[in-house]
Amino acid sequence: NTVEEEVTAEETKPEQTEDSDKEEPDNRTGELVQQAAVSVESEQNPEESVDKPEDEPEPEPEEDMADTVSGVVCNESDLKDGDMKEFDLGEGKVLIVREGSEFYALGTKCSHYGAPLVNGSHCKGRVRCPWHGACFSVKTGDIEDFPGLDSIPKFKVEVDGGKVKVTAKKSALADPKVQRTMCKASKSSNKKVLIIGGGPSSVKCAETLRQEGFTGEITIATQENNLPYDRPKLSKAMDITADKIALRNADFYSKADITILKQKQATAVDVSNKTVTFQDGSSVPYTSLVIATGGRPRMLPIPGTDLQNVYQLRTPEDANQIAERAAGKNVVIIGSSFIGMEVASALAGTATSVSVVDIIKVPFQLVLGEKVGSVLQKMHEDNGVKFFFERGIKEFVGSDGKVTEAVLSDDTRLPADLCIMGVGVVPATDFIKGSGVEMTDRGFLPVNKMMQTNQPDVYATGDIVEFPLFSVGDKNVNIQHWQMAHAHGKTAALGILGKDEPIRSVPFFWTVQYKKSIRYTGYGPGYDDVIVHGDLDAPKFIAYYTKGDEVIAAASLNFDPYVARLADLMLAGEKVLKSEVQSSADGWMSKFEKLTIKA
Numbered sequence: 001n002t003v004e005e006e007v008t009a010e011e012t013k014p015e016q017t018e019d020s021d022k023e024e025p026d027n028r029t030g031e032l033v034q035q036a037a038v039s040v041e042s043e044q045n046p047e048e049s050v051d052k053p054e055d056e057p058e059p060e061p062e063e064d065m066a067d068t069v070s071g072v073v074c075n076e077s078d079l080k081d082g083d084m085k086e087f088d089l090g091e092g093k094v095l096i097v098r099e100g101s102e103f104y105a106l107g108t109k110c111s112h113y114g115a116p117l118v119n120g121s122h123c124k125g126r127v128r129c130p131w132h133g134a135c136f137s138v139k140t141g142d143i144e145d146f147p148g149l150d151s152i153p154k155f156k157v158e159v160d161g162g163k164v165k166v167t168a169k170k171s172a173l174a175d176p177k178v179q180r181t182m183c184k185a186s187k188s189s190n191k192k193v194l195i196i197g198g199g200p201s202s203v204k205c206a207e208t209l210r211q212e213g214f215t216g217e218i219t220i221a222t223q224e225n226n227l228p229y230d231r232p233k234l235s236k237a238m239d240i241t242a243d244k245i246a247l248r249n250a251d252f253y254s255k256a257d258i259t260i261l262k263q264k265q266a267t268a269v270d271v272s273n274k275t276v277t278f279q280d281g282s283s284v285p286y287t288s289l290v291i292a293t294g295g296r297p298r299m300l301p302i303p304g305t306d307l308q309n310v311y312q313l314r315t316p317e318d319a320n321q322i323a324e325r326a327a328g329k330n331v332v333i334i335g336s337s338f339i340g341m342e343v344a345s346a347l348a349g350t351a352t353s354v355s356v357v358d359i360i361k362v363p364f365q366l367v368l369g370e371k372v373g374s375v376l377q378k379m380h381e382d383n384g385v386k387f388f389f390e391r392g393i394k395e396f397v398g399s400d401g402k403v404t405e406a407v408l409s410d411d412t413r414l415p416a417d418l419c420i421m422g423v424g425v426v427p428a429t430d431f432i433k434g435s436g437v438e439m440t441d442r443g444f445l446p447v448n449k450m451m452q453t454n455q456p457d458v459y460a461t462g463d464i465v466e467f468p469l470f471s472v473g474d475k476n477v478n479i480q481h482w483q484m485a486h487a488h489g490k491t492a493a494l495g496i497l498g499k500d501e502p503i504r505s506v507p508f509f510w511t512v513q514y515k516k517s518i519r520y521t522g523y524g525p526g527y528d529d530v531i532v533h534g535d536l537d538a539p540k541f542i543a544y545y546t547k548g549d550e551v552i553a554a555a556s557l558n559f560d561p562y563v564a565r566l567a568d569l570m571l572a573g574e575k576v577l578k579s580e581v582q583s584s585a586d587g588w589m590s591k592f593e594k595l596t597i598k599a
Helices: 014-020 170-174 200-211 231-235 250-255 316-326 338-347 365-381 482-496 562-571 589-596
Strands: 068-075 084-089 092-099 102-106 121-123 126-128 135-137 143-145 154-160 163-169 192-196 217-221 258-261 266-270 275-278 283-285 288-291 295-297 310-312 330-334 353-357 386-388 393-399 402-408 413-415 418-421 425-427 458-460 465-469 475-477 508-513 516-522 529-535 540-547 550-557
Touching (some): 068 092, 121 589, 126 562, 163 170, 192 200, 231 316, 231 338, 338 353, 338 418, 353 413
Parallel strands (some): 330 418
Antiparallel strands (some): 121 126, 135 143, 540 550
């Protein structure tokens, strides 16, 4: 079984699927990036690193001839200002980026899942991954927006006589990932950062602290018995184990002096004495606290949810049990958004039947609209999934303590050996009540641009926060995206260190179903129109979500690098007008192209 790019590279080589037959850049503007002819290798393990930090100068060839390759890769005239192209170097490839008269050489693959960066976007000193939106500095290779934790290699460039020469370590050409240097803890420091939660914002916060020179204690407390892992993979490859999707391994945390406390569920925060109490009765002191507890799956208040084989998907153990017990069985999924639809895609090939129930008209209706939702519905129906829309779930009925039927609001009875609830999450913040940390009626924690709560030494990140989003005039919003959680973690770390670098990131998310990936960027709640270009039947399209006369978000399938480029345009503060996308998909592209040219 080949699984889409969200599955670990130890299991598949998903980049080949993504790059070969469906993720080619659309060339209608005449200025889009060159198609990559890449032979993609398996992604390295997250914990592996290169020999040195990416911001040190490359060694001269004579210092390590065995591991060095050097050569002219192209002419200056091969790239116009703003271009990026791949070129061969020895047995590998490099990405050459031109900004004005300057040339930069980088690794060719995104450090997240190995996407070919040449198919992405280049704008204002950064290259953006076409798949999931991670951004890297052209000058240093540093990761500057997310998802992912690692940077990419950068190589020495010399331009002489119109020729562009690159010198690189062979080992760096073969490895798409570079880990930044991190300091160690020092007994001379009395600072203690406690991070509650085992998600990406926790790990990114801890790593950023060490990368920026923080020598105090760092502790991550997670209620699970696993190291922090890549949660989005759970609904795409449900038989995968926690160790295979760990963001970092135990040795990484040990070397970085980051303590991981497992099976630690917080029960109270004492902001006066600066301690957090856990369910086992222990307490941990802090000088700075980061609350990153994420959400817990919502369970509907209906009869039968306590029956065996009624599941919520949150942990690897949940995913593994669902995958094992669904084979050859009748599966009913409640909810047709991300979790529900990705689980349906994952189980359609092994279950006897898969039925999806929701009160809306089409999958993803609220986020993607009816036109795009209908495309996804057809993909599922072509794979045998049945939908029961515009009705809810009344109860689960069982026998001998196990679920046997799902009874819908119109009294339709569906055979059900296994039921999965995919009806959203609620913030896991009950333990905050009464602490003095401000909380909304819905349980979210309001924070400022540095992810700081109303308590100066308490920060919050990820799914549980309402934070000021720059693209909507710093209005406080809640965004439950994997990418945004990384950005929150970095910003919180910088806030703890007293560095004034406010959160500024464009939302970017994706969903993978039947080996097809939809990308989405922007902030779309409240859109009042959807303008679609391309072929919904192919499917190959881009959908623009507009509010008034402005494009506020876009979603695409097989239409790279439009979404990545639009994200860069939004990050630069440029607006795309509805009138610019009415008649063509690329009516705004000239605005983007102006940004890529160095003044």
